[in-house]
Amino acid sequence: xxxxxxxxxxxxxxxxxxxxHEVDLTxxxxxxxxxxxxxxxxxxxxxxxxxxxxxxxSGDLRIGGKSVANVAPRxxxxxxxxxxxxxxxxxxxxxxxxxxxKMRGTDAAVIDAKIADAANLLGLQNLLGRKPAALSGGQxxxxxxxxxxxxxxxxxxxxxxxxxxxxxxxxxxxxxLVKLHRRLGRTIVHVTHDQVEAMTMxxxxxxxxxxxxxxxxxxxxxxADPVNTFVARFLATPPMNLIPATLQPAPGxxxxxxxxxxxxxxxPARHRNAYGERVGRRVILxxxxxxxxxxxxxxxxxxxxxxxxxxxALGAENVLIGQIAGQATGKDHAHPxxxxxxxxxxxxxSRYFTAPxxxxxxxxxxxxxxxxxxxxxxxxxxxxxLMGATR
Amino acid sequence: MMDxxxxxxxxxxxxxxxxLIVVCAIVLLPPLWVLRTSFVPEQLSYxxxxxxxxxxxxxxxxLSGRFGQSYLNSLIVALGSVLLxxxxxxxxxxxxxxxxxxxxxxxxxxxxxxxxxxxxxxxPTFTLFRSLELSNSLTxxxxxxxxxxxxxxxxxxMGFFEGIPVDLEWAAMTDGATAWGAFWRxxxxxxxxxxxxxxxxxxxxxxxxxxxxxxxxxxxxxTIPVAxxxxxxxxxxxxxxxxxxxxxxxxxxxxxxxxxxRFIVQGLTFGSVK
Numbered sequence: 001x002x003x004x005x006x007x008x009x010x011x012x013x014x015x016x017x018x019x020x021h022e023v024d025l026t027x028x029x030x031x032x033x034x035x036x037x038x039x040x041x042x043x044x045x046x047x048x049x050x051x052x053x054x055x056x057x058s059g060d061l062r063i064g065g066k067s068v069a070n071v072a073p074r075x076x077x078x079x080x081x082x083x084x085x086x087x088x089x090x091x092x093x094x095x096x097x098x099x100x101x102k103m104r105g106t107d108a109a110v111i112d113a114k115i116a117d118a119a120n121l122l123g124l125q126n127l128l129g130r131k132p133a134a135l136s137g138g139q140x141x142x143x144x145x146x147x148x149x150x151x152x153x154x155x156x157x158x159x160x161x162x163x164x165x166x167x168x169x170x171x172x173x174x175x176x177l178v179k180l181h182r183r184l185g186r187t188i189v190h191v192t193h194d195q196v197e198a199m200t201m202x203x204x205x206x207x208x209x210x211x212x213x214x215x216x217x218x219x220x221x222x223x224a225d226p227v228n229t230f231v232a233r234f235l236a237t238p239p240m241n242l243i244p245a246t247l248q249p250a251p252g253x254x255x256x257x258x259x260x261x262x263x264x265x266x267x268p269a270r271h272r273n274a275y276g277e278r279v280g281r282r283v284i285l286x287x288x289x290x291x292x293x294x295x296x297x298x299x300x301x302x303x304x305x306x307x308x309x310x311x312x313a314l315g316a317e318n319v320l321i322g323q324i325a326g327q328a329t330g331k332d333h334a335h336p337x338x339x340x341x342x343x344x345x346x347x348x349x350s351r352y353f354t355a356p357x358x359x360x361x362x363x364x365x366x367x368x369x370x371x372x373x374x375x376x377x378x379x380x381x382x383x384x385x386l387m388g389a390t391r
Numbered sequence: 392m393m394d395x396x397x398x399x400x401x402x403x404x405x406x407x408x409x410x411l412i413v414v415c416a417i418v419l420l421p422p423l424w425v426l427r428t429s430f431v432p433e434q435l436s437y438x439x440x441x442x443x444x445x446x447x448x449x450x451x452x453x454l455s456g457r458f459g460q461s462y463l464n465s466l467i468v469a470l471g472s473v474l475l476x477x478x479x480x481x482x483x484x485x486x487x488x489x490x491x492x493x494x495x496x497x498x499x500x501x502x503x504x505x506x507x508x509x510x511x512x513x514x515p516t517f518t519l520f521r522s523l524e525l526s527n528s529l530t531x532x533x534x535x536x537x538x539x540x541x542x543x544x545x546x547x548x549m550g551f552f553e554g555i556p557v558d559l560e561w562a563a564m565t566d567g568a569t570a571w572g573a574f575w576r577x578x579x580x581x582x583x584x585x586x587x588x589x590x591x592x593x594x595x596x597x598x599x600x601x602x603x604x605x606x607x608x609x610x611x612x613x614t615i616p617v618a619x620x621x622x623x624x625x626x627x628x629x630x631x632x633x634x635x636x637x638x639x640x641x642x643x644x645x646x647x648x649x650x651x652x653r654f655i656v657q658g659l660t661f662g663s664v665k
Contacts, residue, residue, distance in 0.1 A: 053561045073564040080565045086558035090580045099576075103567030151566070 002064050002077075002154030002187050003029045004050060009059035011045050011211070019045045021211040022059065027189065027204075032181045034202035034219075035191045038234070042211035043191045047157050050189060051080050064154060074103070079148035083160040085140045087132040093143050094128040100151045111150075118146040121180075138169045145180070155187035162197060174201055195235050199223065207231050224369070225385050229378040232286050232371065238319060238346035240371070243285040247278045247372065257285050257372070261324045261343075263304050268367050274383035275372055283381070286371035289319065292347030293364045301364040308355045309344055318354070320347045325360050422641070429634035436631040449635035458636060460611065461618035466643075467529055468604075468614055469597035472536030473590050476544055481586060483541075484548030485574055489557070498549070501542045509539075509602050517606050527609035535607065536597040543596070544589045551585030552578065591647045598644065615640045 004027040011019035020042040027033050035043035048054040049061065052073035061069050068076050079100070087096050094115060101111045119125045122142040132140055141161060148156055158177075162170045178201055181188050192198055198205050199219045206216040207230075215227045226232035226240070233239035243259050247267075250256040255267040255275055265285065267275055293301060305325035312319040323342050347363055355361045372381045428436050429450070435443040483501070486492040493500075516535060517526060525531035555578060563573035579586070601616040608617055619636045622629050 051565055074567040082558040084558045086562040100566035
C-alpha cells in the first residue's frame, strides 16, 4: 500500500516566501498523478518534499499511512527520476542500475536478474556496459527509468523526465510511461509544465500556481470546468480566450453576454439559473479556441465578426488570430500585466480556412461550453458541468 | 581561383604563427638558457657562446652531494602535506558548497588566513615547533605546508563541488545512500579530476616554498629551494650547478602541469546530466 497523503504541507523559505503553501492532497495507491504548473509554481518542490529531499516546514506527509516527515529519503522507498537524469557519470549503465540495490544489500544474483528484466523492458540490453557519456538523451532517460524500476519502489516520482527529449521521442516516451504504469501498477507522481503530458498521461491532474494547489481532478474534468482563469488558460494551446464583457438581461427570460467591443452572445438556457444572479455585472467570458467554427452546424451557434490579424497554418488545422470586430483598444483583462494592445482571440479552424489579413470574417461560437469568470477574483462562476452531458 | 582565395588565409596564418613563435621564444629563452648552462662546465658558464663545451659534471656533482637527499625531502614534504590537507579540504569544501555551514562569513574567514604575509607566521611557528620538537623535521614541514595549503585547497574544491549537480546526490540518497554515502560514493569519484588538480596545485606550492623551509629545516631536512640557495657560497654563485639543480627541480612541475591541464580541460561531470 503506497498511498501518498499531503496534509496541509508547506515549504517556507528563510526569506519568508512560501515555496509551497498548505497543499492538501491524497494520492491513492497506484494512481498516476500529474503536477502541472508554470516554472516556480512549487510543483518540483512538492515532489522533492515527498521524496524527502526538501524538509517540510509545516503540515504532515504520509506514505502508506505512515508519517514520513522525519524519515530520510533512503527509507521512504520512493524512486526519483530527475529532469537531468542524474546518472552517475563514473559508473556504467549496469552499475547505475545496481547502485540502489547494492545500497540495500541485495544479493548479487538477484541484482543481475532484476537488471536483466529492466533492461529487457526498456531495451537497454546492449547498453549495459556503457558509461552515461556514451548514451543519447533518450537512452539516458531510459537508464534513469531503469534505475528506478529495478528497485521496485512503492512510488515513482518523476521530475519533468521528458523535458530534455526532442518532440518525437517525448511522444514515444509518454506512451511508454503510461504502459509502464499499467504494467507495474505503482503510484506515479509526474511533474511537468507540458499540458499535453498532463492531459494524456495521468489519472488526475493537480494544477499548481504560486505554491498553491489550484485545482485537482481528472484531465477532461479540469479542462471542461476550470476553477479560474489561470487554469482555463494554462491547460490548452492556444489558451482559452478570455473576453471582458457584461452580463445583461435579454428578451424573455434570457441572458446575454455583451463583450466590451459590442458583440452579443446569448447565454444557453441550461446556464441561465447559474448565471442569473450576476445580471448587470462585469464578467470575463471564456471561450475555448475550438468552440469557434467557420459554419453554423447547429442552430444555437452564434455569429460573431472577427478582424483577421494572422492565420497560423499548423498542418492539421489553422489557427486564426483576430480581434472581435469593432472592439475598442483597451486593457486586456486576460493579461493582468496589461500591455495596451487590443485583445486578440485565437480560433481553431479547419486546415482549409484562409482569409486575408485585415479582412473581417464571420465565425460561429458554440455557446454551450462557455464559461464566465468573476473579473475581481478570476474565479469561475459555477454552472452545471457538461461532463457526461448529452449535447 | 583557389590560389587567390587561399593566399590571404596562408599569409594570415603565417603571420599569426610567426607572432606566436616570437612570443614563445621570449618566454622560453630564460629556461632554455638555464638548461644550456646546466650542461656547460662551471668555468665557461658565463660565456656568450651557445655551447662552448658539453658536460654532465654539474649533475653528477650535485647528486653526489646532499642534493639527492633534498630532492627526496621535497618529494616527501610536498606529497605528505598534500595527502594530509586534501581530506580536510575536501570535506570542508563540500560542507561549504552544500550546506549552510557557518554561512558566508565562515567561507571568508577560511580564506582570510591566507591573507597574512607568511613572514608574520614564520617566527611564531618556529617558536611553537621548537617547543614541540618539530623543527628540523620533515613532519614539521608537512604539517606547516598542509596548514598553509588548506584554505586554498578548500576554496578550489568548494568551487568544484558547487559545479556538481545536486541531483546526483539526491539520486544517491533516494537510492539508499546516506548523506556521507552520497559524498563518498558519488561526489568524490565524480570530482576526482578536481581533487587531482587541487592536489597538483598544492604540491607545486609546497615544492616551491622557501621561507618556512629555510627556518624550520636543518641540513638533513633541507628541501630543494633551501639546497639551491646553499649553492651561493662565499666563493660566489656556482651558476652551472644552480642551473642543473633548477632543471632537476622543474622536472616534477613539468609533469604535474601536464596533469593539471588534462584534468582541468576534461569536463567534470560530462554525461551525468544533459
